[in-house]
Amino acid sequence: MGTAPHPYRKLGLAGGVLGFALGGFFDGILLHQVLQWHHFLSLVPGEALRDLRAQVFxxxxxxxxxxxxxxxGLLLLWQARAMLAERAGSRLLGAALLGFAAWQIVDVVVFHWLLGIHRIRVDVPDPLFWDIGWLLAVGLPPLLVGLWLRRQGPPGGRHGGAAAFTLVALVLAAMPVAALPPAGSTTMLVLFRPGIPPGEAFAAVIASGGRVAWSDPSGGLLAVDTRDGVSMLDLYRRGALLVGRSAATGGCLAWTRISV
Known part of the structure; x- marks a missing residue:
């Protein structure tokens, strides 16, 4: 990597950042949403941060x-687009795989072992086994393949445009998938801003067309029945901080299991 000409280094940076983002999407979709093995702050001590409202926020x-x-990453790739015509496909994909592997390493080493805010699984007697197993299964293969592709030498392969298209398509596909609610769900979680009284939060849900199906003890996190239609825009206007079916912030929230 150190011998790559400056333009190719810029292209490699773009691929690495996009791969890092894909690693985050993969983590969020699989571990936070589908499997629900942990929240981001699952192991943080203190009642305030262990509260469900803080966890979903x-x-x-x-x-x-x-x-x-x-x-x-998309912006960096656009800025380095001139390099895509110069047979840089392997270099770009190799950088993306290294970025994907880097996410797994940073997540486990920094967030799991150094900061200790969560683990791959927090409900097992030996979380270290799961951390190491995750690194070996999900982090090591893209790391090895990425290093192999990057060592092909500049310009490092053909089909730069096709590689870029594939990478951008994966990122653009991951964005909406990460924000989708569970199939068949008729409830969504709504997190209101601190300081809004429970009565005001309940009234906001009713005025927005919903029905409260569950509430945490603070009254600031509500499960809302959406079968009659709910205006998410109205919820935000009336004090909602996060809505479980809105784009960007709603992906993880929408999948949190609440018994109602």
Whole structure:
């Protein structure tokens, strides 16, 4: 990587950032939403941060951060588009795979082991086994393939345009998938801003066309029945901070399991 000409280094940076974002989307969709093995702050001590409202808010902000990283990668790729015609396909895909692997390593090493805010699975007696297994299964293969592709030497392969199209298509597909609610769900979670009284939150849901099916003890996190139609825009206007079926912030929130 150090011997690559400056233009190719810029293209590699774009691929790496997009791969890093794809790693975040993969983590959020699979671990936070589908499997629900952890929240972003599952293991943070203190009642305030372990409250469900704080947990789903942190998941939503994680979602926003991944979107911002993806948009940065798309911008960098656009700025380096001139290199795509110069047979840079392998270099771009190799950088993306390295970025994907980097996400797995940063997540496990920094967030799991150094900060200790969550693990791959928080409901098992030996979370270290799952962390290491995840790195071996999900982090190591893209790391090895990415290094192999990057060592093909400049310009590092053909089909730069096709590689870029594939990478952009994956990112653009991951964005809406990460924001989709579970199939067949008739409820969504709505998190209201701090300081809004429970009565005002309930009234906001009713005025927006919904019905409250469940509430946490604070009255600030509500499960809303959506079968009669709910205006998410009205909810935001009336004090909602996160809505479980809105784009960007709603992906993780929409999948949180609540018994109602």
């Amino acid at each position: 942190a998941d939503g902000m994680f979602h926003v951060a991944v979107y911002l990283i993806a948009m940065l």
